[in-house]
Amino acid sequence: MANTTSAKKAVRKIARRTAVNKNRRSRVRTFVRKVEEALVAGDKTAAQEAFKAAQPELMRAATKGVLHKNTASRKVSRLAQRVKALNA
Template identity: 65%
Template sequence: MANTPQSKKRARQNEARFAVNKARRSRIRTYLRKVEEAIASGDKSAAEAALREAQPELMRGVTKGVFHKNTAARKMSRLSSRVKAIG
């Protein structure tokens, strides 16, 4: 357990940051899930709309340090290719 005042403060800051990052990650996953569901339903226009909504959220996660830039780029690339493939 933290003993010094500095380490106690760092523990508090870590908890607060963890909560923020967890909420952000959950929000991004929700947007990605909406895209997945639209792809599964086969509705191309809904999938494209969901993808357009998910993209800025995913990139915001990158700027906030929740996801690595390449991870976000890979997810976007794979999702967009799957959306394009919908007949």
Template identity: 65%
Template sequence: MANSPQAKKRARQNDRRFAVNKARRSRIRTFLRKVEEAIASGDQAAAKAALQAAQPELMRGVTKGVFHKNTAARKMSRLSSRVKAMA
């Protein structure tokens, strides 16, 4: 348990940051799920559109420190190759 004023403040900051990061991660996962659903439905146009919408969200997650750069690159690469394979 935090005892000093500094430790209490850090605990409050950590809670706030955790909530913000959780919301960002959830938002990104939603965009990725939309791409997955479009791929599963077999609609290439919808999958392409969903992928285009998901890319900036994923990269924003990298800038904000929610995801590692390589993780985001790997996810984008795998999704785009799956969308391309639909042709």
């Protein structure tokens, strides 16, 4: 348990930051899930639209520190590869 005033404030700040990061991570997962569902359904246009929406969301999460930059890039790359394969 935090005793000092500064430690108590730090606990409050961490709780706020955790909530924000949790929301961002959930949002990213939702966008990625929409792409994957469209891929499984075999819907080309839906997959492309979902991918166009998911890509900036992933990179935004990387910018905000929710995901590592390389992790976001890898996820974008793999999704793009799967969308491209669906079109072929």
